[in-house]
Amino acid sequence: MNQNGALVQLVPFIAVAIIFYFLLIRPQQKQMKETKMMLEALKSGDKVITRGGIIGVITAIKQDEIEVEIAKGVKTLFTRSAIGAVVNPQK
Numbered sequence: 001m002n003q004n005g006a007l008v009q010l011v012p013f014i015a016v017a018i019i020f021y022f023l024l025i026r027p028q029q030k031q032m033k034e035t036k037m038m039l040e041a042l043k044s045g046d047k048v049i050t051r052g053g054i055i056g057v058i059t060a061i062k063q064d065e066i067e068v069e070i071a072k073g074v075k076t077l078f079t080r081s082a083i084g085a086v087v088n089p090q091k
Contacts, residue, residue: 039080042066047087050078055087 042048046058048068056068059075066083069075 038086039083042080042083042086048083049085049087050082051084052082 042058042061044058044060047055048058049055050068054068054070054076056070056076058066059069060067064080066078066080067075068078
């Protein structure tokens with residue numbers, strides 16, 4: 001009976017771990033995968049929003065650096081990870 005009691009006490013902890021996985025860990029992994037795919041698919045001409053809220057158009061991509069034109073004639077360099085979203089991906 002002692003082993004049975006220990007198993008019954010362990011069931012709630014296992015249930016909580018499973019709930020955490022499906023409600024927290026799995027969605028976060030999915031979001032990270034989507035973000036990675038979006039950053040890898042960036043190309044010149046895409047309109048983007050940086051994580052800081054700056055909106056601009058990508059003019060050049062060099063390895064991990066992206067040149068974004070934020071106003072006519074004003075270009076800034078950002079790292080790939082600084083890009084938060086693509087506003088209208090070019091197809």
